[in-house]
Amino acid sequence: VSDRFAATGMAIFALAAPALAWAQASNSQGTPSCAADMARIGGDWGGLWIAENMEVDMNGREMPGGVPLLHGMKFSALSAPWSDEGWSRIGDTVRMGLSEATNIGGWSYPLMMSSPAPFKFIISPGETAIISQYRDIRYVYTDGRGHEPDDERWATPWGDSTGCWDGGTLTIETVGVRYVPAYTFLSPPLSENAHFVERMRVVAPGRIESEVTVMDAETLTQPWQVHMVYLRHPANDRLVHDGETYENDRLVFEGGSATISDPADAVPAARSPARPSVELSAAQLDRVVGSYTFDGTPAKLTIERRGDRLFSRIDPFRPLFLPMQADDDLSFFSPTDGVSIRFIADGAGRIRRFEGKSPDNTPIAGARDE
Amino acid sequence: MRKKALLNISVVATMALACPAAAHHSGAMFDKGKTVSLTGTVREFQFRNPHCYIQLVIRNERGVDEEWSVEMGAPMHLRDRGWKKNTLQAGDRINVTLSPLRDGSHGGELRIATAIDGRPLRGLK
Numbered sequence: 001v002s003d004r005f006a007a008t009g010m011a012i013f014a015l016a017a018p019a020l021a022w023a024q025a026s027n028s029q030g031t032p033s034c035a036a037d038m039a040r041i042g043g044d045w046g047g048l049w050i051a052e053n054m055e056v057d058m059n060g061r062e063m064p065g066g067v068p069l070l071h072g073m074k075f076s077a078l079s080a081p082w083s084d085e086g087w088s089r090i091g092d093t094v095r096m097g098l099s100e101a102t103n104i105g106g107w108s109y110p111l112m113m114s115s116p117a118p119f120k121f122i123i124s125p126g127e128t129a130i131i132s133q134y135r136d137i138r139y140v141y142t143d144g145r146g147h148e149p150d151d152e153r154w155a156t157p158w159g160d161s162t163g164c165w166d167g168g169t170l171t172i173e174t175v176g177v178r179y180v181p182a183y184t185f186l187s188p189p190l191s192e193n194a195h196f197v198e199r200m201r202v203v204a205p206g207r208i209e210s211e212v213t214v215m216d217a218e219t220l221t222q223p224w225q226v227h228m229v230y231l232r233h234p235a236n237d238r239l240v241h242d243g244e245t246y247e248n249d250r251l252v253f254e255g256g257s258a259t260i261s262d263p264a265d266a267v268p269a270a271r272s273p274a275r276p277s278v279e280l281s282a283a284q285l286d287r288v289v290g291s292y293t294f295d296g297t298p299a300k301l302t303i304e305r306r307g308d309r310l311f312s313r314i315d316p317f318r319p320l321f322l323p324m325q326a327d328d329d330l331s332f333f334s335p336t337d338g339v340s341i342r343f344i345a346d347g348a349g350r351i352r353r354f355e356g357k358s359p360d361n362t363p364i365a366g367a368r369d370e
Numbered sequence: 371m372r373k374k375a376l377l378n379i380s381v382v383a384t385m386a387l388a389c390p391a392a393a394h395h396s397g398a399m400f401d402k403g404k405t406v407s408l409t410g411t412v413r414e415f416q417f418r419n420p421h422c423y424i425q426l427v428i429r430n431e432r433g434v435d436e437e438w439s440v441e442m443g444a445p446m447h448l449r450d451r452g453w454k455k456n457t458l459q460a461g462d463r464i465n466v467t468l469s470p471l472r473d474g475s476h477g478g479e480l481r482i483a484t485a486i487d488g489r490p491l492r493g494l495k
Contacts, residue, residue, distance in 0.1 A: 233450070
């Protein structure tokens with residue numbers, strides 16, 4: 001650890017600690033509290049926010065003539081004042097960045113605070129949530145609690161955050177952040193002992209500014225200080241989570257190179273239309289309701305009626321009731337798992353047996369329990 | 371120190387080719403140094419995550435129809451740029467400019483899209 005880092009880090013801590021303490025002491029009419037005083041927050045934190053220069057074009061990449069995304073991402077792995085240890089850690093970033101095979105699942109912290117994904121604040125007195133369009137979520141507890149103890153906390157891509165409201169300024173401390181390259185290779189590969197302090201406030205309508213200090217003696221030569229600007233999203237005021245439903249992922253590899261799959265390969269298999277069924281009266285349905293035992297086994301078939309529909313259960317193989325539809329007053333099928341059953345009546349018209357097919361077309365048969 | 375600065379510049383330059391589209395995959399598969407302009411008929415507009423696609427049928431110089439897959443961003447990004455799920459319909463005639471796939475397949479990443487009359491298909495909000 002360099003003396004420079006230690007000295008600067010101590011100075012930052014010395015500045016941050018009194019700010020937090022003062023915020024705790026001064027909020028809510030002198031009662032020590034970090035809670036948001038909704039009447040004093042001031043400014044408008046509502047709506048959707050996006051980091052400056054992070055709007056993207058219709059192809060998901062930077063706007064024509066705009067700042068390249070990587071240059072605009074102030075928390076990308078390429079921006080930190082790395083020590084030799086830090087530089088040695090960005091190998092994953094470089095390797096994955098150069099690979100055509102690289103996907104990312106989301107942004108994680110701190111990159112989610114300087115990514116192309118808009119986010120919003122949900123503020124209540126004891127908690128502020130920061131939720132990004134890609135479902136990266138930060139819970140910032142402002143109810144006065146501290147971080148989880150070291151022996152109970154494990155590092156995650158989003159970390160453990162506590163915060164203090166001082167009027168309209170929110171100070172957030174975050175620890176326990178884990179770099180997971182498979183999730184976001186562009187995030188900075190700091191150590192799990194990194195400590196983040198953010199101080200953010202609305203400085204003008206539609207503009208939040210945040211001063212961020214990242215301290216990590218293991219990977220940085222000095223505290224990493226970042227000035228962030230967040231702007232109310234100019235084109236969007238609704239958060240739609242659609243980040244991890246990869247139903248139209250057409251990235252494939254052929255001959256060692258990435259390419260786009262044939263559209264036919266990406267179309268979900270056509271679903272068969274629902275099989276029609278006939279309507280039966282309650283009396284017709286009740287005729288087959290009861291308990292049956294499979295021939296030669298202790299397995300049980302149970303038929304019960306719920307309103308105008310029969311349900312079947314097969315113990316112990318399928319111990320849950322599934323709906324049955326009728327082909328006629330004696331023949332039924334399960335549209336869910338494909339079981340088909342035909343009930344057999346005796347000369348007096350009373351149901352005595354059943355036969356049919358299992359989901360894999362194995363013949364089944366059994367007798368009604370007396 | 372100078373060595374690190376050079377490394378940083380080098381990494382930024384190369385990574386600029388590989389930054390994932392606002393999440394999902396790297397753009398390294400597209401040749402950003404080339405553009406291809408096509409005029410064709412939309413067979414299908416796939417407005418689904420993680421990438422929307424225009425399936426565009428064009429008639430090549432040999433008079434044979436061929437289909438191109440034109441990759442776009444996620445639905446959320448198209449919405450921000452004024453696109454809707456019904457902005458394009460099957461049968462629409464459009465012009466596109468794209469960065470082609472490096473492997474020579476009929477596909478690429480969209481740069482510009484216009485209606486056949488030249489009206490930009492973007493920023494319609």
